[in-house]
Amino acid sequence: SQELEQSPQSLIVQEGKNLTINCTSSKTLYGLYWYKQKYGEGLIFLMMLQKGGEEKSHEKITAKLDEKKQQSSLHITASQPSHAGIYLCGADGGSNYKLTFGKGTLLTVNP
């Protein structure tokens, strides 16, 4: 079965700083999803990556998928308190849209 490892597990940054969260898969990814979750709430879809080398940006968040399609990174530029939350990567192993999730990265942004 596919496993996703996220790093770091938690991250505390000062407002305005840049940060990167990584997601590594044990198998080739057919699709990689990034979600944000406030504790005890649902998931907010951020981005989906499919092609090796693909990069997508939305506001101050950029996600990349490596050429081998086994690793993705999420980069936040000039972080703000509103970026705080749990970031989850989810992988589609190519079968019936079932997603496997990483354990998440808890981001705290101090003002």
Added chain:
Amino acid sequence: GAVVSQHPSWVICKSGTSVKIECRSLDFQATTMFWYRQFPKQSLMLMATSNEGSKATYEQGVEKDKFLINHASLTLSTLTVTSAHPEDSSFYICSASSRGTSGSSLDEQYFGPGTRLTVT
């Protein structure tokens, strides 16, 4: 974007009773819905996949007789936790996809806001 709702958002029930959680796609038809469970500070674990009009497919280790899933229409799926016990206390999240499982391209899943179940 597409909206998925869940009801109730939180529920407290006594041990031994059953509780039903609804998942609705509000502005699209969901051919496939997924049910996840999340323990505090842990990731989401897929429990089952349900396709409209057919029996749900459960993940290994998930008791189908305990977690009854019904996907009677293209906009509604329900999860019933039967004879609930304190260890069933968790955060349950559903997601919906507008593409069937035979689709060849990916589509994002839209997640509901979750239901917190506490069994006393």
